[in-house]
Amino acid sequence: KSVVNLIAAGEIIIAPSNALKELLENSIDAQSTQIEVMVKDGGVKLLQITDNGKGINKEDMPILCERFTTSKLVQFDDLKSIATYGFRGEALASISHIARVSVITKTNQDSCAWKASYKGGEIIGGETDGIKPVAGKNGTILVVEDLFYNVPSRLRALRSHNEEYSKIVEVVSKYSIHIENVGFNCQRQGGGGYDVNVRQAASRKDRIRSVYGSSIANNLIDLDIEIDDETRENYGLVSCKGLISNTSFENKKTIQPIFFINNRLVVCDPLRRAVTSVYGTYLPKGHRPFIYMSLTIKPENVDVNVHPTKKEVRFLNEEEIIELIVDKINDILKNLDS
Ligand code: ADP
Ligand code: MG
CATH class of the missing domain: 3.30.565.10 (Histidine kinase-like ATPase, C-terminal domain)
Known part of the structure; x- marks a missing residue:
């Protein structure tokens, strides 16, 4: 035993x-x-x-x-x-x-x-x-x-x-x-x-400033994807919020995208790759964006057990959900250009 x-x-x-x-x-x-x-x-x-x-x-x-x-x-x-x-x-x-x-x-x-x-x-x-x-x-x-x-x-x-x-x-x-x-x-x-x-009372932006510095904290855009009833029903996505940078940063090898799903810190490589590559089409190669994203997905659609450390996560309708997020970020970055 x-x-x-x-x-x-x-x-x-x-x-x-x-x-x-x-x-x-x-x-x-x-x-x-x-x-x-x-x-x-x-x-x-x-x-x-x-x-x-x-x-x-x-x-x-x-x-x-x-x-x-x-x-x-x-x-x-x-x-x-x-x-x-x-x-x-x-x-x-x-x-x-x-x-x-x-x-x-x-x-x-x-x-x-x-x-x-x-x-x-x-x-x-x-x-x-x-x-x-x-x-x-x-x-x-x-x-x-x-x-x-x-x-x-x-x-x-x-x-x-x-x-x-x-x-x-x-x-x-x-x-x-x-x-x-x-x-x-x-x-x-x-x-x-x-x-x-x-500090306990710090806003989310101040939290980011305190951890990652002002150059990142001063260049953030609110991400708040509106989820319609159909998406919620069909894909199980309840909400997707966060803060993403309007630019990317050189020499910031420590900033990896931060994903929370249902309030747990997770690793989701397909999502990380997809989101990072949207920036690649707008911003210089080799630079990294700052991404903090919090998703709520119907719990029965999430499987956290693919990796023993329970970090790498899988969820149903992954492709559709990632596409939805990518489209939204694409819109945001496109509007920055004009
Ligand atoms: P789980 O979090 O899955 O319940 P854990 O082994 O992590 O299991 O913790 C077992 C239990 O110990 C928790 O359910 C909780 O009741 C208690 N516990 C552990 N850490 C704390 C803490 N910091 N404060 C209060 N309760 C705690
Ligand atoms: Mg525990």
Whole structure:
């Protein structure tokens, strides 16, 4: 059983940034308004995420890292959409099989915070002695240490600490642009300050400015595609909004298009290629546009399970939906010319 868990965990979490993404999504799901990330050694030594969300009930702590333990079932009306959003209670279980996990958490009903540590899916010290009262604020501090300590092959396959840290910064940056009304920051332990620092009240444009700089933030156009009833019914596309640049930028190799589908950061290569190539017909080759796009698609049409890290996404009527988006961007860029 434990070998199976280890393999499953190794498939879901292949780098510190995958673990971080899961923890970040949990903090967002917990309705936090401030989320702080602290990293040591590219996330291998330490990944710590502090939120001010609703916390975890003490009685749920013993099973926190058990597989298929999720508190999110009630929010969704059918099993398909649960699977789609990835709410299957697998992330913490997986992480606890390949790292040392501890949590300090306090709900607003508790008079103190509670702390517990986990190994191999289980709470260390048992459900009565394993949970200790500590001082703490409302919210949750999730600490992941020594990631892959028991999976040497994964450890060897990692890039340098700097590169792994960049991937973490990228995930935090993209979520900090998408999730409004939440403040985000990210730093290295003992490092020279914040590498992401977005204020809670910042508008989306200010979020982009703070992460990617003014040259990009000053050149953005609102994207808000009107979806008629027929499109909604036939293709399952509910909305498509975002901010895209009215120009493209040289030497900005770090700006890859940012796609959220149903509020999850995803990779969608067909969409990325199609959208980028529209710019190619209007703007200099070799330059990159800035694209941030948030799509809502009927959950039953989305399949996030094509890649184990649940990033590469597939959805029904992909071609039709991409064409619709491409046409709209084409119109926008054409109008800039005239
Ligand atoms: P899932 O997100 O699919 O439910 P996870 O393994 O990621 O599964 O998390 C398991 C459960 O732990 C969540 O359903 C939630 O109840 C709780 N949880 C995890 N992180 C937090 C957090 N930061 N704040 C509040 N609850 C959390
Ligand atoms: Mg989760």
